[in-house]
Amino acid sequence: MSKKTAIVTGCAGFIGSHLVEFLVKKNYNVIGLDNLSTGYKKFLQNIDRNSFKFHKVDLLKDNIDKYFKNVSEIFHLSANADVRYGIKYRNKDLQQNTIVTHKILEQCVKNKIKKFIFSSTGSIYGESKEIPTKENCAFPIQTSLYGASKLSAEALISAYAEAFDLKCYIFRFVSILGPRYSHGHVFDFIKKLKQNPKKLNVLGNGNQKKSYLHVIDCIEAIWKSKNFFQKKVNIINLGTNEYITVKKSIRIITKKLRLKPKLFFSGGKRGWIGDNPFIFLDTKKVKSTGWKPNLTIEKSVENTVEYLISNKWILKKK
Amino acid sequence: MSKKTAIVTGCAGFIGSHLVEFLVKKNYNVIGLDNLSTGYKKFLQNIDRNSFKFHKVDLLKDNIDKYFKNVSEIFHLSANADVRYGIKYRNKDLQQNTIVTHKILEQCVKNKIKKFIFSSTGSIYGESKEIPTKENCAFPIQTSLYGASKLSAEALISAYAEAFDLKCYIFRFVSILGPRYSHGHVFDFIKKLKQNPKKLNVLGNGNQKKSYLHVIDCIEAIWKSKNFFQKKVNIINLGTNEYITVKKSIRIITKKLRLKPKLFFSGGKRGWIGDNPFIFLDTKKVKSTGWKPNLTIEKSVENTVEYLISNKWILKKK
Numbered sequence: 001m002s003k004k005t006a007i008v009t010g011c012a013g014f015i016g017s018h019l020v021e022f023l024v025k026k027n028y029n030v031i032g033l034d035n036l037s038t039g040y041k042k043f044l045q046n047i048d049r050n051s052f053k054f055h056k057v058d059l060l061k062d063n064i065d066k067y068f069k070n071v072s073e074i075f076h077l078s079a080n081a082d083v084r085y086g087i088k089y090r091n092k093d094l095q096q097n098t099i100v101t102h103k104i105l106e107q108c109v110k111n112k113i114k115k116f117i118f119s120s121t122g123s124i125y126g127e128s129k130e131i132p133t134k135e136n137c138a139f140p141i142q143t144s145l146y147g148a149s150k151l152s153a154e155a156l157i158s159a160y161a162e163a164f165d166l167k168c169y170i171f172r173f174v175s176i177l178g179p180r181y182s183h184g185h186v187f188d189f190i191k192k193l194k195q196n197p198k199k200l201n202v203l204g205n206g207n208q209k210k211s212y213l214h215v216i217d218c219i220e221a222i223w224k225s226k227n228f229f230q231k232k233v234n235i236i237n238l239g240t241n242e243y244i245t246v247k248k249s250i251r252i253i254t255k256k257l258r259l260k261p262k263l264f265f266s267g268g269k270r271g272w273i274g275d276n277p278f279i280f281l282d283t284k285k286v287k288s289t290g291w292k293p294n295l296t297i298e299k300s301v302e303n304t305v306e307y308l309i310s311n312k313w314i315l316k317k318k
Numbered sequence: 319m320s321k322k323t324a325i326v327t328g329c330a331g332f333i334g335s336h337l338v339e340f341l342v343k344k345n346y347n348v349i350g351l352d353n354l355s356t357g358y359k360k361f362l363q364n365i366d367r368n369s370f371k372f373h374k375v376d377l378l379k380d381n382i383d384k385y386f387k388n389v390s391e392i393f394h395l396s397a398n399a400d401v402r403y404g405i406k407y408r409n410k411d412l413q414q415n416t417i418v419t420h421k422i423l424e425q426c427v428k429n430k431i432k433k434f435i436f437s438s439t440g441s442i443y444g445e446s447k448e449i450p451t452k453e454n455c456a457f458p459i460q461t462s463l464y465g466a467s468k469l470s471a472e473a474l475i476s477a478y479a480e481a482f483d484l485k486c487y488i489f490r491f492v493s494i495l496g497p498r499y500s501h502g503h504v505f506d507f508i509k510k511l512k513q514n515p516k517k518l519n520v521l522g523n524g525n526q527k528k529s530y531l532h533v534i535d536c537i538e539a540i541w542k543s544k545n546f547f548q549k550k551v552n553i554i555n556l557g558t559n560e561y562i563t564v565k566k567s568i569r570i571i572t573k574k575l576r577l578k579p580k581l582f583f584s585g586g587k588r589g590w591i592g593d594n595p596f597i598f599l600d601t602k603k604v605k606s607t608g609w610k611p612n613l614t615i616e617k618s619v620e621n622t623v624e625y626l627i628s629n630k631w632i633l634k635k636k
Contacts, residue, residue, distance in 0.1 A: 086477070099412070139454050143480045151470070152474075155470055162462070163592065164405075274481065
């Protein structure tokens with residue numbers, strides 16, 4: 001059987017680089033696109049160059065026509081993933097998440113690419129009252145520009161699927177943890193503790209409840225779901241059966257670091273405007289594929305801390 | 319009490335021009351913006367120029383800063399409203415509906431405008447299985463680029479409302495009928511019958527069930543809802559308690575025109591890709607304000623036909 005060619009956007013990112021490795025192992029040719037704004041080429045250094053080609057590309061501004069010839073699947077992972085600064089840089093989510101997705105979908109039409117895999121987010125549920133939140137929960141109200149931009153991308157993908165005989169897989173992620181993790185609360189806490197191991201400022205009251213998933217479990221779930229679900233539009237939550245509070249997360253991190261910092265909470269239910277105080281997704285659908293996560297949230301946090309300790313360079317973020 | 323100033327985008331359009339008249343009667347100063355791509359200046363000719371200023375503006379491309387000073391409310395109605403051609407002109411909905419809405423929301427932030435009224439659509443429910451469809455029905459899947467673009471706009475508005483203390487009113491319309499109606503099925507049918515009164519080509523099998531609302535009823539509903547609902551994000555379906563099939567609609571039209579054309583159906587449940595074969599919205603929420611429509615769908619269709627007969631110029635569409 002001839003090798004399939006897949007595009008991975010955001011290939012140099014945390015999740016993207018693991019996905020490229022995975023797909024190469026599954027005998028794909030992979031074309032990786034990334035603007036290296038938050039990704040790192042060194043994440044890709046061990047990947048066999050016979051099966052993988054990297055291109056530094058600005059998906060928003062560059063002409064991207066040439067990369068999409070003879071491609072059978074697109075894994076569209078590139079995104080602005082920083083929820084917190086949506087309010088400050090108010091064009092970014094719209095441009096990087098919504099408009100870029102539209103541009104990639106146009107490539108599907110032009111090149112008759114029939115499979116589109118997308119990394120969406122549990123943030124699109126806003127502050128859903130249904131917890132754990134199902135894929136078909138009550139029509140949510142957006143509370144962040146990040147969530148809004150990802151919901152817009154989902155909507156575009158579904159409409160293109162309807163019109164152009166495209167099979168799409170929309171994965172609504174909880175926060176992902178594991179090796180190469182390079183933004184989010186574990187990252188922020190370790191960075192702060194490196195500067196001052198005796199105190200830690202925490203956004204919100206620390207009682208926010210969040211769910212996490214390990215990156216390797218995440219990619220296995222994507223793979224299993226893609227083989228299992230065969231509707232035109234497949235929307236799948238990815239997460240674990242658990243959630244933990246920010247305080248608990250801090251305890252795991254500080255125990256691992258053997259630190260006992262004094263905690264200072266900024267207060268309030270939410271860490272920032274648009275922060276969802278309780279994220280916990282219903283994962284029955286993904287589990288119906290036979291998938292289940294190998295790592296608990298606690299193990300995932302520990303594994304992330306271990307990675308950051310042995311890769312301190314990443315804490316000096318671009 | 320000093321007069322409030324409102325912006326109406328799409329002021330020269332079918333609904334926009336009625337809204338401007340209404341607001342002027344309610345003692346508003348109105349600044350009307352329109353690019354005249356589908357609107358007509360003559361719709362605005364009877365409005366008192368002491369209370370109304372018209373500006374021809376391209377909301378996507380022009381700098382619009384100067385219009386938004388000292389404005390207290392924005393009625394954002396301008397849009398690409400042609401669902402059917404979304405697949406052909408695939409940038410249009412994204413640009414005119416999503417990106418323009420983002421640009422207008424930025425004006426709210428810059429000018430501290432705290433009230434935003436938006437014309438969304440029942441199309442955002444895709445092909446909901448819950449009929450009549452409630453505002454908080456199960457998370458829908460988009461089937462048209464038009465619906466996707468309006469859902470994206472809704473999402474942006476809600477996220478800005480959360481972040482910037484904005485009160486927003488998102489109205490999900492069924493199709494609107496009445497004087498100045500200038501696109502949609504009644505328009506298309508009359509135009510075709512003018513060319514050939516003996517035959518009528520109909521998209522789909524004619525059994526599509528649709529709901530309609532008269533423009534005057536629509537504007538009354540917007541007004542009542544704006545005074546009644548006071549949450550940060552207010553999402554309200556607008557429609558009547560009824561629906562009719564396309565065939566029934568044709569019977570009303572042809573009876574009014576005293577024609578008996580032979581009907582030719584293109585077949586299929588849907589008139590075009592993305593067409594929803596059954597649109598019927600639950601309107602309990604808007605009725606809780608005390609509003610109810612004055613005109614039945616039948617009367618609305620008749621009134622629309624009367625308007626088009628006495629305003630044949632509009633059938634020669636730009």
